[in-house]
Amino acid sequence: MPVIESLADDPHALYATGPDDPVRDEFLDPLAVAYSFGPPFGERLVTYADLNELGLSHRKLRRLALNTLEEMATGVAIHGQPPVLMLSFEGIESSLLLVDELWEKLAESVPGELIVGVPARDVVFVTGLDSPQGVEKVQRGCERMFFAGGDHLLLPDLLVRREGGWELY
Numbered sequence: 001m002p003v004i005e006s007l008a009d010d011p012h013a014l015y016a017t018g019p020d021d022p023v024r025d026e027f028l029d030p031l032a033v034a035y036s037f038g039p040p041f042g043e044r045l046v047t048y049a050d051l052n053e054l055g056l057s058h059r060k061l062r063r064l065a066l067n068t069l070e071e072m073a074t075g076v077a078i079h080g081q082p083p084v085l086m087l088s089f090e091g092i093e094s095s096l097l098l099v100d101e102l103w104e105k106l107a108e109s110v111p112g113e114l115i116v117g118v119p120a121r122d123v124v125f126v127t128g129l130d131s132p133q134g135v136e137k138v139q140r141g142c143e144r145m146f147f148a149g150g151d152h153l154l155l156p157d158l159l160v161r162r163e164g165g166w167e168l169y
Contacts, residue, residue, distance in 0.1 A: 001038055001069055001092065002034070002066060004092075005032055006031060006154045007024075008030040011030060013032070019048050022035070022047055023061060035065050042121060042152065046061060069095055069099060072089075073099045073101075073102055078106075082111075083127050084127050084134050085125075085126040085127070092121055093124040094118045096124060097124075113128065113161060115158050115161075117138040117155075117159075118142075118154050119155065120154055121154060122152065123145065125137075125138040126138075138158060139158060142157070142158065143156060
């Protein structure tokens with residue numbers, strides 16, 4: 001399963017390819033995609049030694065993981081009421097950023113371009129750019145999570161979906 005992780009503390013980790021290093025792909029600086037055995041997801045990341053042991057290429061791992069994520073994404077729960085929605089999914093809610101079909105559907109539920117906050121691996125706030133109140137609530141939620149600290153923090157900034165991809169807002 002793909003897992004979003006922050007490389008803010010070690011930007012060079014993306015290029016580490018030793019046997020004990022996790023397999024990673026670029027996503028959106030400072031975020032990367034790693035791959036997890038599971039469930040529980042995110043507890044043990046796939047290493048280059050695991051790839052050799054399993055007889056998988058990096059490319060095949062990426063394809064298998066994304067296919068699995070897309071199949072499982074049908075079980076996503078959406079909570080809340082506009083202007084802010086939250087997603088619930090196996091404790092790796094941020095991985096849903098990789099499921100284009102989900103965001104195409106959610107875009108119909110928010111005013112304007114999609115804006116998300118992904119302050120931690122297990123938290124995704126969703127609103128629309130044309131909802132100043134929603135954008136403010138999402139920003140505040142992200143700031144609070146970073147202030148409180150915790151495991152698997154990702155990004156205090158918001159993301160906007162444009163032309164089928166994510167960029168910093």
